[in-house]
Amino acid sequence: MSTPRKVITKDKVGILVLALILYDTLSATKKRFEPIRQGEVRMFVCGPTVYDSTHLGHARTFIVYDVLARYLRSKGFKVFFVMNLTDIEDKIFEKAKREKTSYQEIAQRYTEEFKEALRELNVETVSLLARASDYLDTAVSQISRMLSNGSGYIVEGNVYFDTSTFPEYGKLSHQSPLEIMLRRIEPSPEKKNQADFFLWRRIDEHPSWDSPFGKGRPGWHIEDTAISISNLGQRYDIHGGGLELVFPHHEAEIAQAEVLTGAKPFVNYWIHTGLLKVKGRKMSKSLGNYILVKDLLKKYDANTIRILCLSTHYRKDINFSERALAKASNQRNEIAKALIVLQKRARGSKSYLEKVLNIEKKFYRFMDNDLDAPKAIFSLLTLVCARF
Numbered sequence: 001m002s003t004p005r006k007v008i009t010k011d012k013v014g015i016l017v018l019a020l021i022l023y024d025t026l027s028a029t030k031k032r033f034e035p036i037r038q039g040e041v042r043m044f045v046c047g048p049t050v051y052d053s054t055h056l057g058h059a060r061t062f063i064v065y066d067v068l069a070r071y072l073r074s075k076g077f078k079v080f081f082v083m084n085l086t087d088i089e090d091k092i093f094e095k096a097k098r099e100k101t102s103y104q105e106i107a108q109r110y111t112e113e114f115k116e117a118l119r120e121l122n123v124e125t126v127s128l129l130a131r132a133s134d135y136l137d138t139a140v141s142q143i144s145r146m147l148s149n150g151s152g153y154i155v156e157g158n159v160y161f162d163t164s165t166f167p168e169y170g171k172l173s174h175q176s177p178l179e180i181m182l183r184r185i186e187p188s189p190e191k192k193n194q195a196d197f198f199l200w201r202r203i204d205e206h207p208s209w210d211s212p213f214g215k216g217r218p219g220w221h222i223e224d225t226a227i228s229i230s231n232l233g234q235r236y237d238i239h240g241g242g243l244e245l246v247f248p249h250h251e252a253e254i255a256q257a258e259v260l261t262g263a264k265p266f267v268n269y270w271i272h273t274g275l276l277k278v279k280g281r282k283m284s285k286s287l288g289n290y291i292l293v294k295d296l297l298k299k300y301d302a303n304t305i306r307i308l309c310l311s312t313h314y315r316k317d318i319n320f321s322e323r324a325l326a327k328a329s330n331q332r333n334e335i336a337k338a339l340i341v342l343q344k345r346a347r348g349s350k351s352y353l354e355k356v357l358n359i360e361k362k363f364y365r366f367m368d369n370d371l372d373a374p375k376a377i378f379s380l381l382t383l384v385c386a387r388f
């Protein structure tokens, strides 16, 4: 990882700070962070589908964005952080059927569990948790607008986004039109192009909602566009989520938003987190290799879990193991000890304070370089090791 450029800038209160540099997936470069509105950052992060308990793979993503939001706050920015909750989705309806209960009960149960997991992990920067079901009218009106401006089409009650009307489709995932053409997303003979995606799906059974296009359910991508444009406007600063969401989810979000508003770019910084793996495979419910946050919290505290998630750079995959967890627990104890020593010696010698200040500078320099938390944590550990 390259050393950050030492760009000096002024925050809203006029304090000199080193500039934060973030890696943006769209431009595939590290860019100096500059918000659209002075002193204010607006960010959106894709949240969970509320049909099951939160596992460590999810937690890693949310901890990273919490650290980003906290870091932006520490630089003097006011941060408005919106996270969506997908509460209209087949997995929720299927689970409700299996458990012979309502989908609302399932969504409510796991929304509460998710909120509890965030609280217990000290993820405290989310300003708004927005449920997709509260934005159905907006989604329907956005789909209607896409139908009237020619970027959407309807076949037998299904509404699709016509990717051929948005030549930049593929710009986030860096795929050529040919590569995009060969991707088989939701295959169906009724689509004009293979890459076209659902805006609205015709569903006759319960639950489904009325719309000008008939009974059905909104597509996953439009649910997020409805939430983000409603709360953050036509353009905002940061959009985040796991790396697996780049295509087609985030690609689709860009296409929808940019044809709806005409404002470009929809988002200035696309930030994606790597996967959390167990023995080389992605931690997931379907593979059965998951560790639930609530189970982990019975043995380890929030700071240990946070250090575990932050000890690998956020863009890289983490290989989870008991050893990595034990190492994180050890580091958490060392840092806690160092902070006690620091408090005791707060009125210590000038040379001691200078050394502490030096470590602090290093900490910020690493964090400014695309949130290099592993190195920042290491610099904190030198507080323990250094002989003052």
Ligand SMILES: [Zn+2]
Pocket: 045, 046, 047, 084, 224, 241, 249
């Ligand atoms: Zn999303």
